[in-house]
């Protein structure tokens with residue numbers, strides 16, 4: 001196996017050569033969104049200069065080309081996550097919409113008064129609020145699995161919460177705020193033992209960990225194109241055929257129908273039943289190029305390269321007096337969240353920005369998790385495959401400088 005060639009990878013990402021505040025950009029906000037390789041950027045230009053047309057409609061040449069290109073993405077997503085059927089891949093606008101779709105449609109079909117749903121204390125707001133709303137609407141009960149001081153799920157409590165009234169378990173694969181990798185196979189097996197389906201929020205996993213939905217036996221999987229080197233405005237909902245067929249449509253209008261009369265409308269088959277209206281055609285088509293890019297490098301190669309960076313940067317940061325790591329799970333991916341004693345994360349972020357380093361500061365859309373740790377937020381450096389050891393050194397030196405100034 002070849003060594004992971006980060007120099008070659010970096011050459012594909014034009015934005016990485018720019019400067020910020022007079023310094024070379026060090027982009028460590030990959031948890032928020034990733035940068036795009038030239039292959040994706042070129043595909044966007046090519047789409048508008050050669051293909052632009054609506055999909056699934058016209059008999060004319062361009063519409064056929066655009067439809068074929070759009071459907072190539074779906075066809076490639078199937079083996080990418082090892083879905084059984086291509087029609088189990090619903091294209092949405094992102095993780096948020098994918099989760100909302102399930103909460104809304106699965107909720108209508110399967111959740112009733114007194115039923116119970118389970119989430120965890122480390123969920124992103126987009127995997128909390130849709131379930132809260134569903135519970136309010138249906139008179140159902142939302143249970144939350146706590147996390148320990150390391151930021152790991154309390155599996156004992158999870159076991160004790162599961163019962164025959166459990167109608168859904170919705171959890172993140174990788175925590176966007178802490179980097180914790182959850183034991184998803186075990187989570188799914190335990191839920192299935194009481195007959196409950198599982199939705200995995202894979203927004204922070206899909207670009208770092210090879211996912212096989214059949215091996216995990218997961219019922220729903222949600223992720224976003226823009227966090228996996230693809231365009232903004234497209235995301236994926238994988239769902240097992242048996243659930244998707246049993247769920248009513250999400251939005252209604254064009255595309256999702258078979259036949260419309262004023263007496264009765266019948267719905268289109270999967271996946272189109274859940275894809276009302278003109279989709280984000282450009283993003284849908286160009287996601288293919290991000291999939292190709294990742295597939296060519298190999299997710300296992302990407303994962304081991306990134307893990308090396310994570311370990312290296314973590315150990316270097318821990319040498320800084322007054323620095324506290326938030327999230328010390330045994331199984332971690334790509335995220336380093338930390339605080340300097342008594343310093344607001346925002347102040348650290350401002351200093352890093354002056355030095356050309358992009359990190360995220362704040363609650364990372366996980367307010368309940370920050371409350372659990374009694375902190376207002378963290379400074380989060382999140383790693384992608386184009387980051388380097390040199391960039392980790394720049395980060396560590398900058399945090400050391402911030403600590404000298406602020407502590």
Ligand code: PMP
Nearest residue numbers: 094095096124126176201203224
């Ligand atoms: N879940 C997790 C774990 C995330 O990190 C994010 C994005 N920060 C989302 C859901 C929401 O993704 P999007 O904004 O692309 O819908």
